[in-house]
Amino acid sequence: MASNVLPRPVQRLINEFARLPGVGPKTAARLAFYLLRAADEQSLALAEALQELKAQTQLCSVCFNITEADPCPICADDGRNASLLCVVEEPLDVVAIERSRAYNGRYHVLHGAISPVEGIGPDDLKIAELLSRLERGGFDEVIIATNATLEGDSTALYLQRRLASLNLKLTRLARGLPVGGDLEYTDEITLGRALEGRQELH
Amino acid sequence: MASNVLPRPVQRLINEFARLPGVGPKTAARLAFYLLRAADEQSLALAEALQELKAQTQLCSVCFNITEADPCPICADDGRNASLLCVVEEPLDVVAIERSRAYNGRYHVLHGAISPVEGIGPDDLKIAELLSRLERGGFDEVIIATNATLEGDSTALYLQRRLASLNLKLTRLARGLPVGGDLEYTDEITLGRALEGRQELH
Numbered sequence: 372m373a374s375n376v377l378p379r380p381v382q383r384l385i386n387e388f389a390r391l392p393g394v395g396p397k398t399a400a401r402l403a404f405y406l407l408r409a410a411d412e413q414s415l416a417l418a419e420a421l422q423e424l425k426a427q428t429q430l431c432s433v434c435f436n437i438t439e440a441d442p443c444p445i446c447a448d449d450g451r452n453a454s455l456l457c458v459v460e461e462p463l464d465v466v467a468i469e470r471s472r473a474y475n476g477r478y479h480v481l482h483g484a485i486s487p488v489e490g491i492g493p494d495d496l497k498i499a500e501l502l503s504r505l506e507r508g509g510f511d512e513v514i515i516a517t518n519a520t521l522e523g524d525s526t527a528l529y530l531q532r533r534l535a536s537l538n539l540k541l542t543r544l545a546r547g548l549p550v551g552g553d554l555e556y557t558d559e560i561t562l563g564r565a566l567e568g569r570q571e572l573h
Numbered sequence: 574m575a576s577n578v579l580p581r582p583v584q585r586l587i588n589e590f591a592r593l594p595g596v597g598p599k600t601a602a603r604l605a606f607y608l609l610r611a612a613d614e615q616s617l618a619l620a621e622a623l624q625e626l627k628a629q630t631q632l633c634s635v636c637f638n639i640t641e642a643d644p645c646p647i648c649a650d651d652g653r654n655a656s657l658l659c660v661v662e663e664p665l666d667v668v669a670i671e672r673s674r675a676y677n678g679r680y681h682v683l684h685g686a687i688s689p690v691e692g693i694g695p696d697d698l699k700i701a702e703l704l705s706r707l708e709r710g711g712f713d714e715v716i717i718a719t720n721a722t723l724e725g726d727s728t729a730l731y732l733q734r735r736l737a738s739l740n741l742k743l744t745r746l747a748r749g750l751p752v753g754g755d756l757e758y759t760d761e762i763t764l765g766r767a768l769e770g771r772q773e774l775h
Contacts, residue, residue: 376671378641380629384622390615392607393600403626404665405594407639408684411627413592418623420586421616424608427582437609439580463606469578482610556599 381407433504435480435497437462445478452476454511458501458530460484460518463555468516473563476514479504484522485529491522493529501530505537512540514569518554519544531572541572583609635706637682637699639664647680654678656713660703660732662686662720670718678716681706686724687731693724695731703732707739714742721748 377385381403388399406414430436431443438444445451445465455476459465460483468474481496505513515530517523527543534541545568554562579587583605590601608616632638633645640646647653647667657678661667667680683698707715717732719725729745736743748766750759759767 376647376668378630378639380622380625380641381639384619384626387615387619387622390619391604393603398595400665400668401595402593404663406623406626407630407664413589414623414626417586417589417592418620420582420589421608421620421623423582424586424605424616425613428580428609437580437583439582445578461606462609463602466578 430480434478435482435500436465436478453509455514456505456510456512457514457516459516459554460523460526461555464516464518467555467557467559467562468566471559471562471566473566474514476512481517481526484517484520484526486522486525493533496526498530498533502533505534505539510539512542514566515541515543515572516554519549519552523554542569543572545569632682636680637684637702638667638680655711657716658707658712658714659716659718661718662725662728666718666720683719683728686719686722686728688724688727698728700732700735704735707736707741712741714744717743717745721746 384403384406385396385399388394388402389396391399394402406417427439428437429439429441431438431441431446433442433446436443436445440447452475455474456479457468457474457476458479458481459468460481462480465478465480468478479497479501481498481501483491483496485491485493485496513530513534515527517526517530531541544565549557549561557565586605586608587598587601590596590604591598593601596604608619629641630639631641631643633640633643633648635644635648638645638647642649654677657676658681659670659676659678660681660683661670662683662685664682667682670676670680681699681703683700683703685693685698687693687695687698715736717729719728719732733743747770748763749770750756750763750767756764
């Protein structure tokens with residue numbers, strides 16, 4: 372966009388939209404001009420939601436999922452199976468598994484996966500926290516529910532080695548997941564099947 | 574997204590993103606979780622840009638383009654040809670024409686096009702303002718630069734009739750092959766227009 376023609380506040384919003392992943396300059400301009408024509412309320416509601424995103428959320432000190440209250444509703448729910456732990460990469464993976472209605476245990480969110488290419492090692496993830504959580508006891512089974520990607524598989528392999536010495540049943544999601552697919556985008560039935568068919572690691 | 578699992582501030586931001594055109598619930602969730610992981614600064618900069626979008630912009634009282642100062646820089650520029658007026662549908666069309674560096678006159682932004690399907694009539698556009706602007710005199714030529722769409726053509730035809738009684742040269746943008754376009758892949762209507770509007774070589 373020719374920045375000398377657009378008013379600075381419009382250009383500034385276009386620039387900010389264009390910083391978002393998957394949003395190019397043309398999409399950013401389209402969004403900005405849509406908001407210019409829309410009611411003031413819409414821009415302000417989006418602005419407020421953005422301001423409250425970080426202000427009103429935190430990581431659960433138990434499972435590291437994103438939450439308003441600490442501990443999060445899932446960790447605080449006595450009705451769930453406290454001996455079953457599902458280890459996932461991202462908070463959205465918790466949403467996907469909950470949507471499958473095939474799981475009633477607890478979670479642990481790693482906040483990423485091991486990726487030498489991106490320079491992400493085990494210390495960048497919530498793995499130390501996972502180990503100390505498991506060492507405190509109470510869990511019978513750990514389901515490693517990382518993505519079916521190279522990074523997810525590396526992370527699973529790493530966790531398998533680190534958790535081998537603990538007296539725990541280790542499982543992975545069944546290979547019902549389409550290979551190369553993101554857990555976040557998997558439909559609930561496939562995800563449910565993958566949970567039911569989970570395989571024990573030896 | 575399962576709203577019972579996501580913290581309310583996250584769900585709220587997803588909902589607000591999903592109100593934007595072309596942003597579905599999955600893209601909205603991806604953007605929200607991207608911002609959750611990004612530095613606070615990015616969410617807050619976007620929020621501020623949104624708040625200032627309407628607060629710091631207005632419509633130019635002369636040409637109705639979006640502007641910080643009234644009149645806008647183009648209307649205030651004495652170096653431009655004040656006898657030439659280009660009528661466009663949207664502010665982004667001004668940006669596109671300025672980028673071509675082929676035009677040095679003034680603009681008039683209609684803020685839409687006539688569309689019976691969407692219930693947009695002449696009274697919803699800045700057409701009365703265009704007429705009184707032209708009646709004040711000073712213009713020799715009006716270029717009707719509406720889109721090459723059904724709505725753009727209807728609007729052009731309507732303007733042509735309304736402006737016929739004024740002693741002005743009325744022109745429209747040429748129809749033809751896009752520069753760099755393959756004849757083989759050009760649709761038959763565009764090709765027909767390109768043939769009708771063929772130019773004699775000297």
